């Protein structure tokens with residue numbers, strides 16, 4: 001039996017009791033009225049609590065999303081770090097293909113031992 005049912009039950013009992021004087025009736029029903037007011041207030045608080053609970057759930061979902069985003073960003077940063085560490089101060093040379101005129105960039109170590117280089121555009125082997 002919930003609080004509301006208990007109060008209704010009490011109300012019924014009091015009505016059946018048929019208190020003698022007016023003052024008693026007034027006091028009994030004032031008590032019942034106070035109980036009703038209490039239950040109403042408790043209901044209001046439950047509603048507010050429920051709203052807070054929803055807000056907290058939203059916030060914790062948001063935090064989880066942020067954590068995922070952070071982890072992804074950290075991963076991306078690690079990749080960038082790896083790239084930067086891989087080739088510290090890396091330099092590229094550029095060359096114009098004498099065959100097709102294509103200008104391209106290449107790493108110095110991309111040259112063959114004899115200094116030959118293949119044009120990425122037409123495949124012409126450029127001898128240095």
Ligand SMILES: [Zn+2]
Pocket residue numbers: 097098099100101102119120121122123124
């Ligand atoms: Zn070429």
